[in-house]
Amino acid sequence: MAHLGIDVGDIVAIDPQPKFLDNGFLVSRHLDNKAGVAIMLAAIKALVDAGEKPPVDIFWIFTIAEEVGHGASSILTPDIASLIAIDNGTTAPG
Numbered sequence: 001m002a003h004l005g006i007d008v009g010d011i012v013a014i015d016p017q018p019k020f021l022d023n024g025f026l027v028s029r030h031l032d033n034k035a036g037v038a039i040m041l042a043a044i045k046a047l048v049d050a051g052e053k054p055p056v057d058i059f060w061i062f063t064i065a066e067e068v069g070h071g072a073s074s075i076l077t078p079d080i081a082s083l084i085a086i087d088n089g090t091t092a093p094g
Contacts, residue, residue, distance in 0.1 A: 036086035037062060 006012060018028035040060055047054065061075070076083065 039086055 001007070014029075016029040016031070018026060020026055040062070044060060059080070
């Protein structure tokens with residue numbers, strides 16, 4: 001990469017090209033895991049702020065793996081009946 005002027009230890013940043021849509025949605029590259037964590041933390045906060053206690057046990061699992069299959073599925077036990085995965089949703093124009 002020396003021919004590009006990039007060397008070991010250099011910081012390389014990529015513009016994610018975020019766009020806020022008229023319907024309130026945000027589309028951007030590189031949001032999948034970060035947005036998923038933000039959604040889960042907002043849901044936990046909403047439950048706490050409302051004083052609500054879910055009728056079943058909920059395990060909030062945050063993985064460092066890109067896809068849920070590499071992270072959460074490896075620690076699930078047989079007594080877990082359901083899994084909701086918050087992951088990326090690919091969008092395209094139109």
